[in-house]
Amino acid sequence: MNILCNIRCKIWACGSVAFLSYLAITLATAWVNSETQIFITHAQRIDLPLFSKGVLANSLLNAQNQEYENGLLAGEQGEVHQANMLHNQIAPLLDEMVQLVDVNHNDLHPSILSLRDEYNNYYVMASQYYLEAVQKNDIFAFRNEIHQLGKLQASLSADFKEVAGRLQEMINEDFEKNKQRIEFHTRFLAIVFILSFLVAIVVVNWLANREIIVPLGKIKMMIDDFGRGRTIEKPQSSRGGDEIQELASSFWQMTSDIQLITVSRNYVDNIINNMSDSLIVLNPDLTIQTTNHATLNLLHFSKEELEGRHFRTIFSHAEKAIVDSLFHGFLEGKVVTNIEAFYTGYDELPIPVYFSASPLYFPDGALQGISCMASDISELKEQRDNLEFLANFDKLTGLPNRNLFFDRLTVTVSEARRYGHLFALFYLDLDNFKPLNDKYGHAAGDHALQEVARRLQETVRDSDTVSRLGGDEFAILLSRIKDAGETIMIATKILDIIGKPFLIQGDQCILGISIGICLSSTEITSADDLVKNADMAMYAAKAQGRNRFILFSPEQV
Amino acid sequence: MMLTLKKRTGGLILALWLFAVGPAAGATAQDDFVLVVNSENDLTTINRKDAELIFLKKQRSWPDGKNISVVINENPRIYDSFSHTVLRRSSQQFLVFRKQMLFRGQGMPPLTLKTDQDVVAFVGEHIGSISYVSPDAVTLAVKVVSILQ
Numbered sequence: 001m002n003i004l005c006n007i008r009c010k011i012w013a014c015g016s017v018a019f020l021s022y023l024a025i026t027l028a029t030a031w032v033n034s035e036t037q038i039f040i041t042h043a044q045r046i047d048l049p050l051f052s053k054g055v056l057a058n059s060l061l062n063a064q065n066q067e068y069e070n071g072l073l074a075g076e077q078g079e080v081h082q083a084n085m086l087h088n089q090i091a092p093l094l095d096e097m098v099q100l101v102d103v104n105h106n107d108l109h110p111s112i113l114s115l116r117d118e119y120n121n122y123y124v125m126a127s128q129y130y131l132e133a134v135q136k137n138d139i140f141a142f143r144n145e146i147h148q149l150g151k152l153q154a155s156l157s158a159d160f161k162e163v164a165g166r167l168q169e170m171i172n173e174d175f176e177k178n179k180q181r182i183e184f185h186t187r188f189l190a191i192v193f194i195l196s197f198l199v200a201i202v203v204v205n206w207l208a209n210r211e212i213i214v215p216l217g218k219i220k221m222m223i224d225d226f227g228r229g230r231t232i233e234k235p236q237s238s239r240g241g242d243e244i245q246e247l248a249s250s251f252w253q254m255t256s257d258i259q260l261i262t263v264s265r266n267y268v269d270n271i272i273n274n275m276s277d278s279l280i281v282l283n284p285d286l287t288i289q290t291t292n293h294a295t296l297n298l299l300h301f302s303k304e305e306l307e308g309r310h311f312r313t314i315f316s317h318a319e320k321a322i323v324d325s326l327f328h329g330f331l332e333g334k335v336v337t338n339i340e341a342f343y344t345g346y347d348e349l350p351i352p353v354y355f356s357a358s359p360l361y362f363p364d365g366a367l368q369g370i371s372c373m374a375s376d377i378s379e380l381k382e383q384r385d386n387l388e389f390l391a392n393f394d395k396l397t398g399l400p401n402r403n404l405f406f407d408r409l410t411v412t413v414s415e416a417r418r419y420g421h422l423f424a425l426f427y428l429d430l431d432n433f434k435p436l437n438d439k440y441g442h443a444a445g446d447h448a449l450q451e452v453a454r455r456l457q458e459t460v461r462d463s464d465t466v467s468r469l470g471g472d473e474f475a476i477l478l479s480r481i482k483d484a485g486e487t488i489m490i491a492t493k494i495l496d497i498i499g500k501p502f503l504i505q506g507d508q509c510i511l512g513i514s515i516g517i518c519l520s521s522t523e524i525t526s527a528d529d530l531v532k533n534a535d536m537a538m539y540a541a542k543a544q545g546r547n548r549f550i551l552f553s554p555e556q557v
Numbered sequence: 558m559m560l561t562l563k564k565r566t567g568g569l570i571l572a573l574w575l576f577a578v579g580p581a582a583g584a585t586a587q588d589d590f591v592l593v594v595n596s597e598n599d600l601t602t603i604n605r606k607d608a609e610l611i612f613l614k615k616q617r618s619w620p621d622g623k624n625i626s627v628v629i630n631e632n633p634r635i636y637d638s639f640s641h642t643v644l645r646r647s648s649q650q651f652l653v654f655r656k657q658m659l660f661r662g663q664g665m666p667p668l669t670l671k672t673d674q675d676v677v678a679f680v681g682e683h684i685g686s687i688s689y690v691s692p693d694a695v696t697l698a699v700k701v702v703s704i705l706q
Contacts, residue, residue, distance in 0.1 A: 068660070069657070069660055072660050073660070140659065140666055140669065143659055143666060144665075146659050147662055148662070149660075149662070150659065150660050150661045150662020150663065151662035154661065154662055
């Protein structure tokens with residue numbers, strides 16, 4: 001069973017190492033204290049009593065000697081008795097010293113033993129002869145014995161002093177030894193503390209590194225690798241793996257799941273990036289959050305240039321007011337589908353698009369952004385314009401064709417009817433065009449027709465309409481005129497300008513033109529009538545010799 | 558310890574008292590004794606101080622190296638006089654001195670004789686001996702030694 005099976009156990013393991021270190025220091029301190037206690041106990045039970053008894057015995061012996069001396073010199077028996085009484089204190093003291101010293105001090109034992117014997121011998125003699133001498137009141141009667149006793153006593157005193165000195169030395173030695181022991185203990189404790197501390201540091205670091213830091217570092221590497229898009233190997237799981245290992249496994253599992261999701265997202269991104277339509281996602285503040293490739297191709301901006309830019313700036317200037325109102329609608333949840341709008345790209349040219357937009361919401365209902373789709377309809381619009389041109393204009397001369405002319409004529413008729421202003425309709429047919437066409441070919445004929453159209457346009461105002469109705473037939477609508485005189489003046493200018501020679505294939509050719517003019521009047525009810533009248537006038541001009549104009553009058557009908 | 562000190566102090570005071578009162582108590586005529594040595598001894602005079610040292614056994618041999626044998630004459634008529642004159646202390650003090658010397662084992666006390674006759678006889682027989690006797694007890698066996706003050 002792995003004892004480091006989870007983080008709690010690992011922390012406990014580190015704590016236990018520190019605790020063991022503390023225990024080692026405590027045990028060392030306890031040992032040191034026990035050593036000191038042994039010394040103090042020994043000193044308290046043996047050495048100090050021995051010393052104090054030695055000192056006491058020495059002083060008692062001196063006192064006894066003094067009593068004897070006083071007794072003998074003064075002849076006082078009482079003093080001698082008192083001296084003898086002191087023996088009752090000295091002898092037990094010496095016995096106790098012998099017992100104390102017996103076990104513990106081999107070197108002192110013989111000295112104290114002999115001291116006791118010496119004292120006992122002395123006392124046996126002293127107690128006898130001193131008393132007898134005092135009783136006889138003649139110290140000199142026992143001169144030999146007393147002289148002998150004096151020598152014994154001197155020797156005894158010297159021995160007592162020596163023993164007392166040795167006891168003093170013993171005590172000093174004890175304290176000196178204890179000082180040394182304390183110094184040794186201090187060093188010993190310091191070494192034990194440092195060693196324990198170092199061991200604790202090394203072991204705790206090793207444990208923390210092996211069990212926590214390295215596994216966490218592996219997870220960090222996994223996260224870094226995942227962040228860089230690398231494939232992460234499945235962590236090896238062992239039985240009884242701890243929370244870190246579980247975390248690694250969970251992370252690996254999460255990355256695997258995310259990888260699956262990421263594949264789907266790539267797929268979606270791929271689709272979005274490869275779709276032909278532009279997709280722009282806006283933030284709620286209408287700045288651009290992200291775009292697809294189609295948008296970049298459409299606008300010729302880089303992704304970096306677009307992201308963060310306000311969406312208004314990519315709309316054509318003319319549409320900005322509309323855009324603002326539209327986006328207010330988006331923010332309120334409105335949807336726009338396929339309206340025509342104009343983006344503005346890098347070259348600031350308007351790009352026609354079908355624009356759709358819809359708001360995006362977070363699950364809690366808050367606005368997340370706006371999704372904007374746009375299809376480039378430039379080609380479509382061009383084709384449509386082409387069709388529109390073909391439907392309303394003459395391809396050869398670029399002049400409005402019959403359709404457009406009649407359209408404008410109808411509008412002019414109704415406006416004239418409404419506002420009562422005067423307008424005129426010219427119906428024109430080239431003279432001698434067919435021979436020119438036959439002689440120089442259709443291309444030359446087309447060229448002549450283009451030149452005629454140009455000259456006609458030069459002759460009239462911009463507000464007037466020059467139209468080719470077909471073949472060599474033209475029509476002019478003078479939308480507003482003052483009077484018939486203005487019409488005649490314009491007709492004269494037309495005859496003039498058309499009458500100027502055309503340079504065709506190096507030849508100067510003269511073309512004429514016959515003009516039928518119909519002025520508006522209150523009687524005219526339709527455009528067809530006007531055309532018919534003008535046509536009639538034109539044919540009248542033809543009939544009258546061509547290259548002239550005829551103003552329609554009801555008499556011609 | 559204190560007890561011992563008191564006892565010692567008491568002993569010292571006693572000795573000083575004896576030393577102080579001694580000469581006043583033993584004041585006697587100076588010429589009622591003479592110092593005597595063996596007749597074969599060459600000594601004729603002696604300084605008082607030398608005599609004191611000899612009797613206090615602080616000098617224990619003659620100039621020729623022979624041991625000095627001191628004899629204390631306890632004849633009460635001259636004992637005090639001798640003690641005061643030669644030893645400059647009372648006879649009691651001298652006695653205490655001798656007792657202390659004996660008690661402390663510092664040396665055997667001198668021979669003590671009771672009468673002049675015993676002293677003269679002893680000195681006459683022992684060449685290295687010295688003592689003191691009444692002037693009228695002097696015989697040819699001994700020689701009187703003059704004391705120089």
